[in-house]
Amino acid sequence: MTTPTEASAPRLPGQPFFHYRDAQLWVEDVSVSALARAHGTPLFIYSQGAMLSALDAYRRGLAGREALICYAVKANSSLAVLQTFVQAGCGLDIVSGGELIRAVRAGADPRRIIFSGVGKSRADMRLALELGIGCFNVESLPELDVLNEVTSLLGRRAPVSLRVNPDVDARTHPYISTGLKDNKFGIAHDQALDAYRHAASLPGLEVVGIDCHIGSQITEEAPYLDAMDRVLDLVAAVEADGIALRHIDFGGGLGIDYQGETPPAADALWARLLQRLDQRGFGDKALLIEPGRSLVGNAGICVTESLYVKHGAHKHFLIVDAAMNDLPRPAMYEAYHAIVPVELLDRPSHVYDVVGPVCESGDWLGRDRRLAVASGDLLAVCSTGAYCMSMASNYNTRGRAAEVLVAGNQTQVIRERETVDDQLRLEHGLAPALRPRT
Numbered sequence: 066m067t068t069p070t071e072a073s074a075p076r077l078p079g080q081p082f083f084h085y086r087d088a089q090l091w092v093e094d095v096s097v098s099a100l101a102r103a104h105g106t107p108l109f110i111y112s113q114g115a116m117l118s119a120l121d122a123y124r125r126g127l128a129g130r131e132a133l134i135c136y137a138v139k140a141n142s143s144l145a146v147l148q149t150f151v152q153a154g155c156g157l158d159i160v161s162g163g164e165l166i167r168a169v170r171a172g173a174d175p176r177r178i179i180f181s182g183v184g185k186s187r188a189d190m191r192l193a194l195e196l197g198i199g200c201f202n203v204e205s206l207p208e209l210d211v212l213n214e215v216t217s218l219l220g221r222r223a224p225v226s227l228r229v230n231p232d233v234d235a236r237t238h239p240y241i242s243t244g245l246k247d248n249k250f251g252i253a254h255d256q257a258l259d260a261y262r263h264a265a266s267l268p269g270l271e272v273v274g275i276d277c278h279i280g281s282q283i284t285e286e287a288p289y290l291d292a293m294d295r296v297l298d299l300v301a302a303v304e305a306d307g308i309a310l311r312h313i314d315f316g317g318g319l320g321i322d323y324q325g326e327t328p329p330a331a332d333a334l335w336a337r338l339l340q341r342l343d344q345r346g347f348g349d350k351a352l353l354i355e356p357g358r359s360l361v362g363n364a365g366i367c368v369t370e371s372l373y374v375k376h377g378a379h380k381h382f383l384i385v386d387a388a389m390n391d392l393p394r395p396a397m398y399e400a401y402h403a404i405v406p407v408e409l410l411d412r413p414s415h416v417y418d419v420v421g422p423v424c425e426s427g428d429w430l431g432r433d434r435r436l437a438v439a440s441g442d443l444l445a446v447c448s449t450g451a452y453c454m455s456m457a458s459n460y461n462t463r464g465r466a467a468e469v470l471v472a473g474n475q476t477q478v479i480r481e482r483e484t485v486d487d488q489l490r491l492e493h494g495l496a497p498a499l500r501p502r503t
């Protein structure tokens with residue numbers, strides 16, 4: 066057996082911010098094993114450099130335009146992550162009252178916050194109006210009416226965009242495809258004009274824009290161009306009807322490299338989209354975009370310790386201390402995350418199913434992965450900056466992992482590891498009146 070060298074290091078998404086140096090995994094200028102020793106596992110480690118570099122690609126693509134990049138909070142809603150984007154000049158895209166409060170605590174100007182989502186409650190609407198939210202992306206006729214009612218109680222008009230469903234296939238996983246006409250999202254293309262007329266007739270609403278978001282982990286340019294064409298057709302029809310639209314919001318959805326995918330770069334994609342926008346005579350519209358995954362997905366890893374190597378009759382299992390409660394995407398979407406050793410060591414290699422300790426067969430992190438590891442070794446689950454921590458749960462009374470942010474050689478714990486006491490804090494033991502008789 067040969068000793069692994071850097072030349073034989075596994076493929077690593079998120080380079081150059083995650084890289085091997087002397088057969089050890091580093092995040093920027095910090096050693097991953099040193100962080101794991103200091104803070105325990107499972108541990109999310111984020112590279113702020115990777116986040117800002119992903120943001121820069123969008124900025125280059127939109128340079129010279131009136132454009133606001135609204136980071137989609139749900140991808141990774143940790144305060145310090147939100148602050149990174151807010152302080153870098155981004156607005157935020159939120160989908161709940163909870164995210165609104167997070168966004169404000171992170172220092173976001175409410176006027177730069179966009180409120181998306183199909184099921185906004187009256188309480189959420191009221192809070193957003195009181196704070197002076199930038200725009201509601203409204204997804205149905207009844208929502209328009211309810212929002213109008215809420216404004217009448219507050220004596221304040223609500224800026225609204227309609228989220229239209231362009232009925233294009235984003236060619237992504239069905240659970241994260243949102244722009245087809247049978248999805249629950251958005252207002253159908255052929256009902257949109259009537260919906261705009263209705264919105265314009267309601268005294269509490271001020272129509273300001275149009276919005277679409279066709280899905281997530283999109284790896285091709287074509288669905289974006291198709292969606293843009295469909296949306297621009299509507300802009301033309303709505304404006305011909307006498308309803309002016311100040312901005313066009315193209316949502317998020319750009320994919321990342323989990324497994325060698327080659328999505329368009331944000332700057333190249335936007336160069337193409339802006340070209341189309343200009344060709345069609347809408348180059349003067351203000352633009353909003355709502356990227357989530359593409360800003361943070363490849364900026365994070367989750368470090369986990371291998372607990373047991375179990376050689377079954379037909380399969381080898383590597384049981385690690387991270388699980389579906391920390392990393393729900395494989396269980397939810399059969400998603401792929403690269404899994405790599407933190408230290409490249411001379412170990413026998415086997416093809417493993419990498420699984421967590423949770424009592425569910427769906428609790429797997431990777432299948433059929435060739436890995437040279439022994440129990441006690443550290444592994445990094447890659448591309449886990451988006452839709453991992455923000456989806457984490459306490460199933461099996463597992464505390465949520467700690468999170469560390471790295472910038473150059475600086476590190477900060479941005480979230481402590483959750484304890485069992487943290488989890489029990491809201492629970493009450495059985496009252497005497499409810500005690501079972503024995």
Ligand SMILES: *Cc1c(COP(=O)(O)O)cnc(C)c1O
Pocket residue numbers: 137139140158181182278280281282316317318319355356357358359
């Ligand atoms: C989830 C979501 C986004 C972000 O999607 P990504 O694929 O993470 O870029 C943007 N807008 C809306 C309305 C969303 O629901």
